[in-house]
Each structure stands twice: as structure tokens, then as C-alpha cells.
Amino acid sequence: MIGGKALKDSLKRLGAHEGVRGVIITNMEGLPISSNLNAETTEVISALVTSLVGKAKRVVDELGEGGMNFLTISTPKGEVMVAPEEDYILIVLRG
Amino acid sequence: MKKDTQGRIHFKIVFWGPSLSGKTTALRWIYDNVEGLNKGGFTSVADHTGRTLFFDYTPMQATAQVVFDVYTVAGQRRHRGQRKVILTGVDGIIFVADSSPDQMEANIESMAELRSFVGEELGHSISLVVMLNKQDLPNAMEKTVMLAKLGLGNAPNFTTCALTGENVKRTFRQVTRDILMYHLYPKTSAKASAS
Amino acid sequence: MSITVRQFDEILSDVIKSEPGIKKTILVDRTGLTIAHVSKFxxxxxxxxxxxxxxxxxxCASEEQGKSLDVGDLTIVTSEFGDGKIFAAGAGKGVLCVITDKxxxxxxIRLTMMKAAAELAKVLDEFMAEKPAVAAGKTDAxxxxxxxxxxxxxxx
Incomplete structure (x- = not known):
């Protein structure tokens, strides 16, 4: 697990990138750990993306792809980028 | 009175009274001994010694269409908040008074709390039957004295022993009958004066 | 079965289907009376x-506790056990209870429950209006x- 300070720093760094609309870190139960968006949006995104990650993991398992490293969803607004780690999921909204 | 989604009519009965006055014992006796009622499970939120921490609950079905949901409350003083919750939507109360002289203050306090929660409805839209429990004790207080001290001179009452079940069934039958009579003939059947 | 009763079952079934791991949903009123329930199996x-x-x-006890601490309205109570979880959310005159795997x-589940609770609150109001509790309005049946x-x- 990453410590509080390191976590804040990396969130800040990510958030400072051009075009980044939001950065969220959520645990595997869909409960947000850290975010630079408002509480309500954070809750919704965390829950939905965690649910999607669960489904996506099942897909790659079925396909025998050997695990999932990263997930990108292209949208008219830009991108939703999802990095699933062991204990948490990093979500970045960009564009 | 409530109707569930299957159209069955539900009435809620609560055993009320001070700590260790015999509420759970009385309900348990009914659950184990009274025949003719179709009983569901017996749910109990109690500590490891069996003292009620929150409530006991068991549904008892009189006919296919009429169910009595019977609860007890936790009697200890600190469980006031829990008692208030259990009292929500009550149709009939069995007040279990402890006949030991040293428990009379606790009886009075418990009755005062009940009145503060249900107010004027007690003995009217909420039926009330008094169980003067532990009358088998050698130093048990006299019935009329107890009723007078509780301000319950006109309420239907029974001297009971919850341990042996003496008069417990009669008490229960009285409260169920009073509830049904009130709902069949709401204007004429207000009996017990609880003021 | 009346329309409102079917609505309860539909909403409760939708909750079960919304997420893997939900075993049972129960709608209960604030007096403790179970109104509707649906199981996965x-x-x-x-x-x-x-x-x-x-x-x-x-x-309701948590709600009382909240009142004395002045911490606003209660939305969800979560109980976590070694092998499962129980959630309870306020739904107007009722409480929506969801039992899940660990x-x-x-x-x-929180999002789904809050959405379902809002719908259930409405249907529950209709249901209770349909079944008046007053002694005067009884049917012959x-x-x-x-x-x-x-x-x-x-x-x-």
C-alpha cells in the first residue's frame, strides 16, 4: 500500500497534467480512498468503474490473456483510464 | 394494525415492564405451551446470559388471515432508546409488573416511561393488560396496592407466575381479544383507563 | 396480487440482479413487519x-442514536461479518435490507440501494394508503x- 503523503503527491502530479479532469483512487470494494472531484461524483465513478473492472477481469481470464494491466475507455469527452492494482484502482478522466 | 402483501392482517403486541420482571419468560412460555396458534421462529437479541439486549420477537398466527407479531423489550434502564423503537406501531401492550416489594419503584418508573411514549392512546386505541407477575413470591405485594400505585386500577389484570405459566395464557388471550374487539367495534370497546 | 405488491418484488429483484454477490433483499416497515422479500436462490x-x-x-435504533448525536439523517447501516455483509437503507416508511457475500x-451496492430505496419509498406510500390502518375504514371481509x-x- 502507498502511504498518505506519497499518495497525495502522485495524485497532485497526475491532476496537474494537461487535460486531466479528475483523478480517483478507489479500493476493490468500490469505496473511494482519494479523489480530487466532489464526493457524489467520486462515489458514482468509483462504484461503476470497480464493477466494470470486475467484469473486465473475468473477460481476460476467460480469454486466457494472463491478467489485466490497464483499461481505457474512449468517449466523446475524452478518455477514462483505469489502472487496476492489487488492492486499489487508479482512475483518471482526461480530455 | 397493518396488512402485508399477502393481505394478512398484522397486530403488534409488546411485553413491557422493568428489568427481570419476566417478559421474556412469559413470551417463551406462550411460545412453548400455547397450542392452536401457528407460531413462526423465535428471534432473540440477548446477551450470553440470556438477558434481553434489544428485543424478542415471534409471529403467532391465529387464523390464515390474522397474525399477532409479539415482541418483548429490554427492561434495563439504559435501553430506553431501543424500547422506543420497538414500541412503534404497537396495537396492544402487556405490562409485566414485578410483585417483589423492592421492585415497585422500577414498576412505577417503567409505567411512567410507557405513558410518556404512547400517551393518551394507552387503554384506548392501544390495548393494555397488566400482568402482576411473581405472585408466587412469599412477600409478593398485594394486587390492589400494586394497581393503585401504578395508576392502573381499571385496567384488565391477572396475577401470574411466568415461570410456571399460571394465568399467562389468559393474559395473552385477553390482550388479543381486546385488540380484535377494538378493531371490530372501535367506539364501544375502549376499556382500560390508563390515566 | 395488486400492482404495488408486484412493484415491490420487481424493485427487489432488480437490486439482486444489479450486482454479483447479493443473496437476499428484504423490505420491512419501521414497525418490524416484513413487507416483501426476494432471494437469489x-x-x-x-x-x-x-x-x-x-x-x-x-x-431505527441507529437513527435514534443519530438524533441524540445530531449527525443528520441516516442513509445506510452496514454490518460486516466474517463471511458476509448486511446493509440496511432507509426507504421512506420502510427499511431496505440487503444480504450479501463477503x-x-x-x-x-450503496448506489443501487439508494436508488431502489427512493423508488420503494414511493410505492410503500401507495401501498400504505391502499391498506388504511384506521379502524373505521374496514371492509366486510x-x-x-x-x-x-x-x-x-x-x-x-
């Missing part, structure tokens, strides 16, 4: 009335049922 041996009574009482997306119960009790 047809054989799930629990005493629904007892579970419902506790769910309602626990939620590993579940809590965030998603209801009177007949009460008389039958009275007769049954006299027998015992």
Missing part, C-alpha cells in the same frame, strides 16, 4: 420475519377475518 433457509424485524429495529462492490380470529382465540 429459491432455497435459502432463513427466518425472513425474524431477520426483517432485526433489520428494522437496528436501523466480497462485494460496496460502492455499487376484514371484519369477517377479525371475527374468525376472535372465534379461534376463544377455542384455545
Amino acid at each position: 429459491s432455497y435459502y433457509p432463513v427466518d425472513v420475519d425474524g431477520i426483517g424485524a432485526i433489520a428494522s429495529a437496528v436501523f 466480497e462485494v462492490n460496496i460502492g455499487m 376484514e371484519r369477517e377475518e377479525l371475527r374468525a380470529a376472535l372465534g379461534e382465540l376463544e377455542k384455545g
